[in-house]
Amino acid sequence: MGNILVGTCSWTDPALVRSGWYPRGRRDAAGRLRYYAERFPVVEVDSTYYGLPGERNSRLWAERTPDRFTFDVKAFSMLTGHPTRPAALPADLRDRPRDAAVLDEVWARFTAGIEPLREAGRLGSVLFQFPPWLRPGERADELLAQTARRTRDWPVAVEFRHPDWWREGNAEATRALLAAHGMAAVAVDMNQAAPAAVPPVAPVTAPALSVVRFHGRSVSWGQGSKEDRFRYAYDEDELRAWLPRLHALAERTDEVHVLFNNCCADAAVRAAETMTRLLDQGGTEHRP
Numbered sequence: 001m002g003n004i005l006v007g008t009c010s011w012t013d014p015a016l017v018r019s020g021w022y023p024r025g026r027r028d029a030a031g032r033l034r035y036y037a038e039r040f041p042v043v044e045v046d047s048t049y050y051g052l053p054g055e056r057n058s059r060l061w062a063e064r065t066p067d068r069f070t071f072d073v074k075a076f077s078m079l080t081g082h083p084t085r086p087a088a089l090p091a092d093l094r095d096r097p098r099d100a101a102v103l104d105e106v107w108a109r110f111t112a113g114i115e116p117l118r119e120a121g122r123l124g125s126v127l128f129q130f131p132p133w134l135r136p137g138e139r140a141d142e143l144l145a146q147t148a149r150r151t152r153d154w155p156v157a158v159e160f161r162h163p164d165w166w167r168e169g170n171a172e173a174t175r176a177l178l179a180a181h182g183m184a185a186v187a188v189d190m191n192q193a194a195p196a197a198v199p200p201v202a203p204v205t206a207p208a209l210s211v212v213r214f215h216g217r218s219v220s221w222g223q224g225s226k227e228d229r230f231r232y233a234y235d236e237d238e239l240r241a242w243l244p245r246l247h248a249l250a251e252r253t254d255e256v257h258v259l260f261n262n263c264c265a266d267a268a269v270r271a272a273e274t275m276t277r278l279l280d281q282g283g284t285e286h287r288p
Contacts, residue, residue, distance in 0.1 A: 002251070004258060008272050010044065130143075187203070210253045231267075234274070
């Protein structure tokens with residue numbers, strides 16, 4: 001039975017900081033991370049989607065957390081085919097054409113930025129969340145192949161945002177494609193009434209890792225502000241319903257990362273606390 005690690009998709013979200021979850025005296029950059037790491041064994045770094053990670057920050061993250069604490073790092077937007085604002089790029093790359101040379105340089109700097117986490121044995125996975133317009137097909141197959149070549153020897157997790165990937169008729173081909181590249185499939189929980197809802201399947205495509213991301217079940221998914229899309233508080237029954245699937249994943253992989261992305265105020269950390277308690281009550285092996 002693999003370990004189940006529960007955490008959230010950010011420890012620096014402004015709404016979380018404003019919520020009061022961090023106590024007085026623990027609200028500076030170092031204090032927040034240390035406080036979070038005392039309560040959860042894993043976190044997703046979402047800031048690396050919006051800007052390239054820096055080696056200094058990665059080194060500080062490793063130094064400020066216990067030896068077994070794990071970081072999942074979200075891939076920079078340009079690496080997954082998302083629009084990338086010029087301001088998100090380093091100053092010396094902003095005015096250059098978005099050609100293959102710039103892409104190579106972005107990959108090189110992203111790689112260097114996460115290297116301290118890899119060296120410290122703290123890198124749980126690099127999450128490639130592909131855009132909702134990426135459908136199954138030749139173009140997507142080539143993008144996955146290119147990503148696999150660039151990330152050789154990395155722990156990689158893939159979240160597809162277009163629902164066709166996991167719909168009946170495509171799911172087995174998607175599973176086989178990710179397995180062939182050694183990439184872990186990301187399962188999601190979201191509002192299934194949304195037009196572009198991804199089915200809540202939980203396939204295993206890599207023996208080392210499975211990832212489940214809880215986006216919340218907001219009726220505003222796909223529209224409105226970030227807070228509108230992710231404003232949702234899971235109740236205990238909704239989380240308990242996932243326990244059989246989490247147990248099944250843990251039986252087939254070395255580690256399962258359960259990450260809450262309903263980042264509105266303290267909703268994500270509260271859901272993570274509840275899920276941790278439910279797993280404890282069920283006698284499930286997970287890393288505190």
